[in-house]
Amino acid sequence: AQWIYLNGEFVNKEDAKISVYDHGYLYGDGIFEGIRVYEGNIFKCKEHMDRLYDGAKSIMLEIPLSYDEMQEALIEAVKKNEIIDGYIRLVISRGTGDLGLDPRRCPVANVIIIVEQLSIYSEEDYVNGLKIVSVSTRRNIPDAMNPKIKSLNYLNNVLVKIQANLAGVGEALMLNSDGFVAEGSGDNIFIVKDGMIITPPSYIGALEGITRAAIIDICNQHGYVVKEQPFTLHDVYVADEVFLTGTAAEVIATREVDGRIIGEGKAGPITMHLLKEFRKIVNKDGVQVYK
Numbered sequence: 076a077q078w079i080y081l082n083g084e085f086v087n088k089e090d091a092k093i094s095v096y097d098h099g100y101l102y103g104d105g106i107f108e109g110i111r112v113y114e115g116n117i118f119k120c121k122e123h124m125d126r127l128y129d130g131a132k133s134i135m136l137e138i139p140l141s142y143d144e145m146q147e148a149l150i151e152a153v154k155k156n157e158i159i160d161g162y163i164r165l166v167i168s169r170g171t172g173d174l175g176l177d178p179r180r181c182p183v184a185n186v187i188i189i190v191e192q193l194s195i196y197s198e199e200d201y202v203n204g205l206k207i208v209s210v211s212t213r214r215n216i217p218d219a220m221n222p223k224i225k226s227l228n229y230l231n232n233v234l235v236k237i238q239a240n241l242a243g244v245g246e247a248l249m250l251n252s253d254g255f256v257a258e259g260s261g262d263n264i265f266i267v268k269d270g271m272i273i274t275p276p277s278y279i280g281a282l283e284g285i286t287r288a289a290i291i292d293i294c295n296q297h298g299y300v301v302k303e304q305p306f307t308l309h310d311v312y313v314a315d316e317v318f319l320t321g322t323a324a325e326v327i328a329t330r331e332v333d334g335r336i337i338g339e340g341k342a343g344p345i346t347m348h349l350l351k352e353f354r355k356i357v358n359k360d361g362v363q364v365y366k
């Protein structure tokens with residue numbers, strides 16, 4: 076059976092229900108995290124929790140569990156579902172209220188933890204790289220709905236995914252309102268040019284990816300020149316390598332962008348090296364559930 080953590084209780088998947096008056100459902104009023112478990116290790120648990128609590132503070136949502144209680148709930152949910160390698164979706168909504176927008180009508184937030192087996196990209200995808208496009212849908216502007224907040228407002232991302240689907244590809248890039256490359260619908264982007272590794276700075280209007288941060292660390296540890304600076308689609312097209320990073324994607328190469336073949340048209344050497352180094356740390360840096 077699959078057990079869902081719902082407000083302090085574990086309930087069967089079929090019984091895991093929330094009210095239609097939940098403001099996460101009605102208005103996307105809430106925040107979430109996607110976290111991976113590798114060999115019983117909740118990878119980068121602290122970083123995910125920090126981002127979650129920062130997002131909650133930013134939207135003035137009070138999470139009814141302390142940091143330690145939340146971490147215990149995550150551990151319990153992984154154990155209860157006997158997950159060794161899998162994926163945690165942690166969802167905090169404003170809670171059940173009335174039909175008005177006012178968060179003050181939601182006395183307590185709803186806390187949901189879903190733990191599942193993982194469906195990931197094929198090893199072939201990692202070697203061949205993905206074919207992607209850029210789309211007309213721009214990233215939310217930071218002073219309207221800050222992309223640094225991993226909120227339940229994912230329609231911006233869904234619209235990008237729809238355009239990717241229509242283009243027959245698996246992922247698509249968003250620009251920001253100034254025309255600089257922001258990120259993919261569910262991942263951050265890096266380009267490699269003449270040995271230099273570049274990723275957009277977080278002020279560009281993108282989620283501060285935890286995988287992105289891990290890759291920057293790995294680059295520094297391995298003597299790569301890595302910079303956080305804005306770039307355009309032109310820079311992507313003429314790059315030697317392009318790759319995307321995310322909890323689900325890990326480090327996945329891009330072989331073609333808007334019809335332009337990137338490098339040799341497959342995962343580049345630096346991309347493959349970074350993926351190898353990334354996979355060395357995923358069962359270490361985090362919270363060990365079973366040890």
Ligand SMILES: Cc1ncc(COP(=O)(O)O)c(CNc2cccc(C(=O)O)c2)c1O
Nearest residue numbers: 109260261262263282284285286321322323
């Ligand atoms: C908009 C956006 N940008 C970047 C990332 C990568 O951030 P992390 O390196 O911290 O994960 C995300 C996160 N995207 C994400 C996280 C978990 C699962 C899935 C999925 O596609 O199922 C997507 C995201 O949603």
